Amino acid sequence: MKILTPLIAGAALATAAPWAGAQNRGDDTVLEMQKAFRKGDKQRLAALLPGARGHALEPWAAYWELRARLEEAQPSEVTAFLQRWAGTYQEDRLRNDWLLLLGQRRDWDQFAEFHPQFRMGDDREVHCYALAIEQIKGTAAESAGAEMLRHWYALRELDDGCSSAAAEMLAAKKIKPLDVWRKARLGAEANRLRVVRKAVEIVAPDALPQLREALDSPTKYLTGRATARGKERQELVVLALTRMAMSDVANAASLLDSKWGPHLSAEERNWLWGLIGKQAATALSPDALSYYANVGRDADLTDDMLAWRTRAALRAGQWKLVGRSIDAMSPAARQESVWTYWKARALMANRPGDEDRAAARQLYARIAGTTGFYEQLALEELGERVTQPPAPAPLTEEEKATARANPGLNRALYAILMGLRSEGVREWNYTTNLHTPGGMGERELLAAADFACQREVWDRCINTSERTKGVIDAAQRFPMPFRSAVVERARGIGLDPAYVYGLIRQESRFIMDARSGVGASGLMQVMPATARWTARKIGLEGFSPQQLYDRDTNITIGTAYLKLALDDFDGSMPLAAAAYNAGPGRPRNWRNGPVLDAAIWAENVPFSETRDYVKKVLANTVNYAAILTGQPQSLKSRLGTVGPRDARAPEPNKDLP
Known part of the structure; x- marks a missing residue:
């Protein structure tokens, strides 16, 4: 690996040799602090921190020391840290951690004070806490419920932020009980039983005693006499059948068909048949489409269920079903290159007319390119082949110098080359992120990628260059070391x-x-x-x-x-x-x-x-x-x-x- 350029301190550029020596003397201390942080050793971190003063990675050292004791830290300490390291990744990382802690404490006043400065804005749980505060204050938009559900459904593990927001939204009728039951179903499908229990606690706490048997012994529950009543019983049956379907598709299908189907709503039956069909499709079973055939309304299926029905239809050569399944997906899913390509292929199957050909060509043209699998296939459908894209205009010395002078990029590369790859990658990504204030434009991304390439940190070189949209630098995206x-x-x-x-x-x-x-x-x-x-x-x-x-x-x-x-x-x-x-x-x-x-x-x-x-x-x-x-x-x-x-x-x- 090549030696890093000096880290810029303010506007002054230190000479390389003294800087490198100073940093190297503190490297061992920083590495020891990372180990202590992973062990949760607060005393060791406090003892080591003075030895990291002035080091290039001092922001990380300070972050580890405060983060390890954040639960007992005073707000003034947090504020002092945020001011001391303003503009760095570590500042926003600690703000993220602090916001989660404030949310857990239901300290809404402090949360509201710190949240507006949260630059990353990518933590779903933090976002849900913010929505919960708006709901509590009565300022939540009508779309807040749907927004909260998008975040909640995307979280696989148990969380406090979206769960608490869901309880608030349900009480305010911003979401429906079915929305919460669907979260429970997703948890059962993913074998996240704590997620299931939390959702049921929100929507039907009286059903918790029966829930345990439905989850732990689904066969016994389904073949016995379920004790919950009405809607609760139906949803517990759905959860039990979901659990069964994950390991025994045929038995779940048989019980749904012969016993439980008439007792469930159309939505519940459709959802279960979609799940059973999906499980059969992932097993490449020829029975998958016969299970899917029991679905009476595609709108009751998730995008994932529809994706697997599309795949099963592709295997079976049922092109009309391919097209219908893609049409039933959400607008966002339909825009993905994979489903854009297969929709176009479906239009071209079975004696297409001029209108079908024109529509297919339009879809191919929308995604055609050199960057990915379906983009390349679409390019070939249009009669072209993959060639090297034209190189962007060469970077100027000024553009390269700006990248080399960026403190965040320097810290990131220093961390990576020291062996702190996880920390370095996170800081690099933060520094180059287009969604943060002062984030990088296309030329800046190319210059940052070049900086990483020159230091032979190939993963940052590739990943950074891949984020440009208007131009493609093939030498950066597809380097050939060795x-x-x-x-x-x-x-x-x-x-x-x-x-x-x-x-x-x-x-x-x-x-x-x-x-x-x-x-x-x-x-x-x-x-x-x-x-x-x-x-x-x-x-x-x-x-x-x-x-x-x-x-x-x-x-x-x-x-x-x-x-x-x-x-x-x-x-x-x-x-x-x-x-x-x-x-x-x-x-x-x-x-x-x-x-x-x-x-x-x-x-x-x-x-x-x-x-x-x-x-x-x-x-x-x-x-x-x-x-x-x-x-x-x-x-x-x-x-x-x-x-x-x-x-x-x-x-x-x-x-x-």
Whole structure:
């Protein structure tokens, strides 16, 4: 890694050598403070804080010390911190923490005092507290209930802010009891039982005794005699059937059809059939559409249910249902590139007329581009190919100097290069965020990305450059570090270097010491057990998992495994990418069924992470191929079709991990 430029203190630029030495003397103190913060060691933080005075990351040190004891801190201390570090990420981060604490304490006066200065404004719980205050004061808009629901439904875990706002809105009839029951259903679907109980406590506290049995023993509850009455009983049955459907679709469908359907409202039945259909669709079951066929009103389904009905219809080749399902989605969902593309494809299926062709072309044109999977497919539908976009005007020295002089960017890079990646990434994102006062415009984002590129902090280089809308700097978005090592190794074993680069970009963003939550390591994010197996397979002697952090070894192991996976899946890039992400066993099962256009197959991958991964790796590959070859490229040519393995063909690697 290259050495950072000095951090700007006020308007003065210190010379590099004295500054670097001063900072390095405090690095150990800052690192120790981060460890103490994670342990919640308040005394250790207080003792270490003086040693961080004057350090580039002093704002972080001060934040950790105060945040650890925020519950007993005085408002004057919080105010002093906010004034001392005004304009920094740490100031707004602590304000966020303080607002949450004030909300929990129901200290509405102080909350109202601090909230207007909250610049990030991205905390859903804080937003709900603000809506609750407006409701309590009688100043809430008529749309406040719907706004609160959007935030509440998006939160998966139990929260106080939106739950308290929901209670206020329900009492004021700004939302309906059904809205709260729907939150309970979403909690049951996500196996967040505390969320379910909180919602029921708000809407029907008398039903809490029966709720426990409905959640903990749904089969017993549903096959016995439910004791709650009326609407409460119906919703408890819905929750019990939801719980059952998550693990036993067939039994839930049978009980809904044979016993409980007549006792539920049309909305409840539709919602349950939508959920059961979704669960069957994620299992790639041919029964999914038959379950969905019981839905009498599409408006009762969530966007997620409609998305999975669309996917099931794609697998079945039912293009009219594809179009109908997309039309039933919310306006925001319909605008997404995935559903824009498939709506256009649906219009072009089954003998389209001139009007259908014109509408489809308009939809393709709306999303066509080089930036993503469906954007590239839409571009090809319009008869074009992916090429390198024209480079933006070169950055001026003044633009580059402004980025290098930005205190937030310097702090962020210093933190990342010190090993405080999480803190550095958060401060970098805050500093470059377009939604904060003084946020960056397109040229400023390009300059910030360039700053990160020059320091070889590739993930910030890529992510920052990706946020420009009017121009695309392909060199920033698709960098090629270690070019000779990657290209030579890939070509030496018969891999497309663009495919390798596309995968590395998605796996690690070229972070050498990247480590996933499950233990995958290095540039190509290889699991230790997989690495040992691959090393034996290619005859790499003396291998140890620690070597995965060595660039060349990681590339050797990662590309070897990718080639073995590609061979195992008959050269299918989508299947091999899925195997690299989720292991080969799952895509072996996912390929069974009808022979599909690989785009349809990829959209039906049950795991959202793997589905997103496959599409991004392939889109990355096309962009890298355009850069490496200088020639127009086709995504479709890399997709092909996906279907069951030819039973007559031998499996290349039955033990492929």
